[in-house]
Amino acid sequence: MNGHMTIGVLSARTGVRVKALREYTDLGLIHTLGRSAAGYRLYTDDALWCVRFIGELRGLGLTIAEICQLTDDAVDSGDGAVGARLAELLERSRQRLHRRISDAQQILDRIDDFTSIHRARWAADDVCWTEVRADARRGLDSAPGGRPYRHRHRTRRILGKADSHEHRLHSRRRFRHDRTSRP
Numbered sequence: 001m002n003g004h005m006t007i008g009v010l011s012a013r014t015g016v017r018v019k020a021l022r023e024y025t026d027l028g029l030i031h032t033l034g035r036s037a038a039g040y041r042l043y044t045d046d047a048l049w050c051v052r053f054i055g056e057l058r059g060l061g062l063t064i065a066e067i068c069q070l071t072d073d074a075v076d077s078g079d080g081a082v083g084a085r086l087a088e089l090l091e092r093s094r095q096r097l098h099r100r101i102s103d104a105q106q107i108l109d110r111i112d113d114f115t116s117i118h119r120a121r122w123a124a125d126d127v128c129w130t131e132v133r134a135d136a137r138r139g140l141d142s143a144p145g146g147r148p149y150r151h152r153h154r155t156r157r158i159l160g161k162a163d164s165h166e167h168r169l170h171s172r173r174r175f176r177h178d179r180t181s182r183p
Contacts, residue, residue, distance in 0.1 A: 004033060004042040014051045027068050029054055061093030
């Protein structure tokens with residue numbers, strides 16, 4: 001194959017799934033030489049560099065859409081210089097990561113609050129999930145005041161498999177009975 005790689009070989013050498021490589025090719029992030037006589041996509045060693053660079057940018061938090069925009073900017077500029085745009089995209093990635101860290105910290109704080117509130121009950125093995133389930137079976141919310149459920153589908157989830165199976169079975173019997181009793 002004259003030093004050219006198929007997509008399977010490229011996948012093996014880079015560790016990137018074939019499906020992802022096809023997507024990169026379709027998006028124009030990796031260029032092919034065309035197809036072999038058997039119909040396989042053919043790549044040069046330049047594709048190795050491209051795949052590794054895409055992986056590095058993904059590792060820095062850039063999305064595929066941002067990487068596509070970056071390559072489009074490189075082509076549009078003519079000289080391939082996209083340093084300022086890359087710095088802007090990396091800053092955007094940094095801000096996204098800070099938001100995720102902040103969201104995760106809020107969840108950790110809620111876990112700490114919940115733990116401190118309920119620690120005494122756990123120590124006494126006094127976790128009463130049965131009360132919550134009993135309220136749910138009666139159609140009451142576990143919140144103070146016991147509000148009724150607003151959506152029918154929420155009460156269906158409360159029924160056990162056996163309950164819903166018996167309900168369906170009963171409905172089928174009634175349907176058959178209605179069909180056979182018609183004149």
